[in-house]
Amino acid sequence: GDSVTQMEGPVTLSEEAFLTINCTYTATGYPSLFWYVQYPGEGLQLLLKATKADDKGSNKGFEATYRKETTSFHLEKGSVQVSDSAVYFCASLVNNKLTFGGGTRVLVKP
Amino acid sequence: NAGVMQNPRHLVRRRGQEARLRCSPMKGHSHVYWYRQLPEEGLKFMVYLQKENIIDESGMPKERFSAEFPKEGPSILRIQQVVRGDSAAYFCASSAGTEGYEQYFGPGTRLTVT
Numbered sequence: 001g002d003s004v005t006q007m008e009g010p011v012t013l014s015e016e017a018f019l020t021i022n023c024t025y026t027a028t029g030y031p032s033l034f035w036y037v038q039y040p041g042e043g044l045q046l047l048l049k050a051t052k053a054d055d056k057g058s059n060k061g062f063e064a065t066y067r068k069e070t071t072s073f074h075l076e077k078g079s080v081q082v083s084d085s086a087v088y089f090c091a092s093l094v095n096n097k098l099t100f101g102g103g104t105r106v107l108v109k110p
Numbered sequence: 111n112a113g114v115m116q117n118p119r120h121l122v123r124r125r126g127q128e129a130r131l132r133c134s135p136m137k138g139h140s141h142v143y144w145y146r147q148l149p150e151e152g153l154k155f156m157v158y159l160q161k162e163n164i165i166d167e168s169g170m171p172k173e174r175f176s177a178e179f180p181k182e183g184p185s186i187l188r189i190q191q192v193v194r195g196d197s198a199a200y201f202c203a204s205s206a207g208t209e210g211y212e213q214y215f216g217p218g219t220r221l222t223v224t
Contacts, residue, residue: 032210042154043114043201044215051210089153096166096208098145100153 001028006090006101013080013108018089021075021104023064023090031092032072033057033066038087038103047088080108112137114204114216115184123192131187131219135204142185143213147199152210159185174182192223 006023013019025031032051036044049056053068064075073090085108090101115134123129135142144156158166159179170177174192179185189196199220203213 012193032213041218043116043218044203045179049212093210093213095156096141096143096158096205097169098153098203098213099155099213102152 001042002031002092002094002097002099004090004092004099006099007089008102009087009105011105013104013106014043015082015108015110016079017062017108019075019077019080019084019106021090021106023073023075023101024057025071025073025090025092027092027094031094032064033064034091034098035062035064035073035075036089036091036100038089040086051069078086080106082108082110084108114139114202114214116202116216116219118219119200119217120220120222122224124224125193125209126191128136129189129192129196129221131189131200131202131221133185133187133202133204135185135202136214139204139206139214140220141208141211142179143203143205143207144185144187145201145203146213147201147218148197152202156187189221192221194223197223 034049035047048056048059050066056065062077087103091098122223142159155169157177174190200216201218205211205213
């Protein structure tokens with residue numbers, strides 16, 4: 001079945017550091033890929049998406065590139081802020097169902 | 111443009127009671143999805159509905175759980191005879207279309223069974 005694997009956290013960084021969260025997927029068919037962010041006590045917010053190989057999704061300084069050859073969709077940000085502290089979820093979409101990774105908690109310290 | 115709305119935000123039920131969770135999709139969206147976030151298990155798909163139709167319920171527990179999305183009004187996720195293991199955050203999402211359309215999530219309903 002479909003699955004998404006992402007690096008376990010927590011990831012603790014200093015402000016202005018570089019952030020990478022690895023994500024790989026297995027899927028039947030050709031999924032669309034997403035990153036969602038969840039702040040404490042809230043729902044999931046769509047961060048970015050990519051629908052086909054080599055697409056790059058970007059938003060709020062975050063980027064991720066759909067790599068079909070490595071079945072990956074790693075999330076990166078060049079300079080994190082304290083406000084980026086949250087849980088990040090990688091997800092694949094096939095047949096209208098999102099399959100989520102386990103989530104990666106990111107803590108950015110001032 | 112209001113986002114996906116869910117109510118209640120927090121719900122406490124005793125074992126054996128019924129829980130009703132409501133979801134109003136974003137304006138213009140006719141596709142609704144329910145997901146459950148269990149402690150230590152992550153987010154899992156439960157059911158996908160369109161108006162008056164259940165399209166995919168492959169993630170729904172076989173007993174006690176049901177969902178509907180009537181012609182008028184919000185989508186309802188109903189859990190009968192709740193047990194402690196039902197304690198979780200239940201999220202609703204909606205989309206404007208299928209296959210590749212992004213799903214937008216509501217704030218969730220946190221169900222606690224005592």
